[in-house]
Amino acid sequence: MRTQIAIIGAGPAGLLLSHLLHLQGIESVVLESRSRADIESTIRAGVLEQGTMDLLNETGVGERMRSLGALHHGIELAFDGARHRIDLTELTGKAITVYPQHEVIKDLVAARLAAQGQLLFEVSDVELHGVETSRPSVIFRHGGEACSLEADFVIGCDGYHGVARPAMPEQNLRKDFQRIYPFGWFGILVESVPSSDELIYAQHERGFALVSTRSPTVQRLYFQCDPSDRTDNWSDDRIWTELHARLENRDGWKLKEGRIFQKNIIGMRSFVSTPMQAGRLFLAGDAAHIVPPTGAKGMNLAVSDVWLLARGLEQFYRKGGEELLNSYTADALKRIWRAEYFSWTMTRLLHTFADATPFEREMQRAELENIVSSRALATSLAENYVGAF
Numbered sequence: 109m110r111t112q113i114a115i116i117g118a119g120p121a122g123l124l125l126s127h128l129l130h131l132q133g134i135e136s137v138v139l140e141s142r143s144r145a146d147i148e149s150t151i152r153a154g155v156l157e158q159g160t161m162d163l164l165n166e167t168g169v170g171e172r173m174r175s176l177g178a179l180h181h182g183i184e185l186a187f188d189g190a191r192h193r194i195d196l197t198e199l200t201g202k203a204i205t206v207y208p209q210h211e212v213i214k215d216l217v218a219a220r221l222a223a224q225g226q227l228l229f230e231v232s233d234v235e236l237h238g239v240e241t242s243r244p245s246v247i248f249r250h251g252g253e254a255c256s257l258e259a260d261f262v263i264g265c266d267g268y269h270g271v272a273r274p275a276m277p278e279q280n281l282r283k284d285f286q287r288i289y290p291f292g293w294f295g296i297l298v299e300s301v302p303s304s305d306e307l308i309y310a311q312h313e314r315g316f317a318l319v320s321t322r323s324p325t326v327q328r329l330y331f332q333c334d335p336s337d338r339t340d341n342w343s344d345d346r347i348w349t350e351l352h353a354r355l356e357n358r359d360g361w362k363l364k365e366g367r368i369f370q371k372n373i374i375g376m377r378s379f380v381s382t383p384m385q386a387g388r389l390f391l392a393g394d395a396a397h398i399v400p401p402t403g404a405k406g407m408n409l410a411v412s413d414v415w416l417l418a419r420g421l422e423q424f425y426r427k428g429g430e431e432l433l434n435s436y437t438a439d440a441l442k443r444i445w446r447a448e449y450f451s452w453t454m455t456r457l458l459h460t461f462a463d464a465t466p467f468e469r470e471m472q473r474a475e476l477e478n479i480v481s482s483r484a485l486a487t488s489l490a491e492n493y494v495g496a497f
């Protein structure tokens with residue numbers, strides 16, 4: 109098999125890249141290790157920045173997002189028993205849409221299949237070859253057969269645990285940056301109506317909590333937990349008691365309960381691997397960087413990486429130029445480091461660190477007070493939250 113671009117991974121990065129390339133007349137094949145049903149049902153991110161919404165709309169895959177997603181103009185920060193609204197639209201002129209990542213995946217898979225795009229699901233034993241030459245290839249197994257795909261470029265969109273990053277040549281020249289946090293997030297999906305019109309990010313001495321939504325009948329809630337804890341240790345009663353305690357406030361607002369139908373625990377890390385390219389291999393999305401979820405940036409960063417790559421590949425094929433491809437790592441890292449900084453700041457601001465001194469806890473509270481009482485600081489938070497493309 110031969111194609112122009114071999115894409116490993118059908119997450120938001122891989123599928124959107126394939127879609128953007130198709131719109132420019134560039135052919136690609138996407139190789140995914142999981143089944144279509146699996147990628148279309150895995151619960152992950154929920155928040156789309158303005159730039160992500162605009163790109164999905166402009167490239168013809170925003171229809172379901174516009175009808176099923178919830179457009180939000182603000183978020184709330186809760187601490188010391190009170191809620192404080194950050195008016196994103198008034199402060200920045202932009203908004204966000206709460207629309208589940210797996211719905212974005214469904215929209216992109218549908219668009220690729222409608223355009224006769226090549227998506228191979230349930231591939232295994234993926235190996236990259238010759239990425240330092242101009243004829244790279246990927247070998248893999250599919251439907252019980254050994255297959256080989258030759259391409260001009262290989263793009264690793266296969267997430268943090270994928271095979272592309274370890275296959276980068278010159279591993280000795282790589283520089284990785286990492287921070288692992290001493291807590292995780294316990295996430296639940298609940299059958300109920302929304303408790304709030306907007307997302308609530310709550311700081312509490314018992315730990316962080318987040319009220320988000322999925323639809324008018326399904327809600328998404330998270331709370332800080334021990335990353336090595338197990339979901340079996342948490343009965344529904346214990347979860348509700350914890351959430352009520354962390355989200356309680358003095359204005360009479362109440363969290364609505366419902367049937368919990370999914371529980372999961374995720375660890376939290378900040379990670380950046382550089383460079384994001386070597387020869388004919390490029391990395392995009394979680395394959396190259398991870399943010400803790402507090403800033404809602406992960407999927408949005410994957411989108412902005414592939415937008416840059418699509419521009420670079422378009423320049424290569426249309427004009428024979430390689431400037432944009434050559435500057436991909438530098439261009440992408442500018443936004444990535446800002447998002448890393450924002451995600452780290454939000455994490456530090458809102459979580460309870462077991463080893464924090466009483467002085468450090470007061471500093472955390474004072475920082476929150478500063479943000480909600482200063483238009484300048486609230487604007488800075490809002491600008492970062494809605495994102496800059």
Ligand code: FAD
Pocket residue numbers: 116117118119120121122139140141142147151152153154155156209231234265266267268269270271295374392393394395401403404405406407408409410
């Ligand atoms: P992935 O989505 O991880 O996709 C990689 C794909 O590659 C997968 O389908 C995988 O099966 C496949 N793959 C892996 N290895 C191979 C292989 N060897 N061969 C073939 N295929 C392979 N981000 C936000 O922007 N906003 C949020 O609100 C947000 N909330 C989050 C909440 C949670 C609980 C979590 C876990 C994450 C959240 N994120 C959020 C982060 C976001 O989900 C990720 O950043 C995003 O999925 C990255 O997309 P990706 O395409 O780079 O990687």
Ligand code: DHB
Pocket residue numbers: 152153154155206307318320321328401402403404405
């Ligand atoms: C969701 C996830 C996040 O990481 C976040 O900051 C806000 C919302 C969500 O899954 O809805």
